Amino acid sequence: MPKITYTQPxxxxxxxxxxxxxxxxxxxxxxxxxxxxxxCGGGASCGTCHVYVDKDNTKPLPEMHPVEDELLHCTSSPRQDNSRLSCQLPVSAELDGLVVHVPETQI
Structure with a gap:
């Protein structure tokens, strides 16, 4: 089972x-x-699962969908180059060891 590391602020x-x-x-x-x-439970309609993918990430991530891109402009913590919606990151064996950083705030 892949391991994902969630880093708090x-x-x-x-x-x-x-x-x-x-x-x-x-x-x-x-x-x-x-x-x-x-x-929103993973429907890519709220932006409250925003994470920052670790800057040293080498894991293959899916391309960002335009809906995700738009939602990331509306998150309560600032969007960064490594911002993603965690609902749009499906876990596979290739993501084992992925590190994401949880923003200061989601709402």
């Missing part, structure tokens, strides 16, 4: 086993990772 990390096929967001929600609100 204070540096505390949660390493979580996430089922292949689930999203990075779902893995956080199912495992009680703080800071991933996911109000």
């Amino acid at each position: 204070d540096g505390v990390q949660s390493v979580v086993d996430v089922n292949e096929g689930d999203s990075v967001m779902r893995g956080a929600v199912l495992n009680g990772v703080p800071g991933i609100v996911a109000q």
Whole structure:
């Protein structure tokens, strides 16, 4: 099972086993990772699962859909070059070891 690391703004990390096929967001929600609100449940309509993918990431991520790109302009924490919606990151074996950083705020 792939492991995803969620890093809180204070540096505390949660390493979580996430089922292949689930999203990075779902893995956080199912495992009680703080800071991933996911109000829309993964429908890419709210932006409350915003994360910053670690800048040293070499894992293959899917291309950003235009809807995700638009939502990232409306997040409560500033958009950065490495911003993604965690609901749009499906977990696969290739993502084992992915590190994401949870923003200061989602709402």
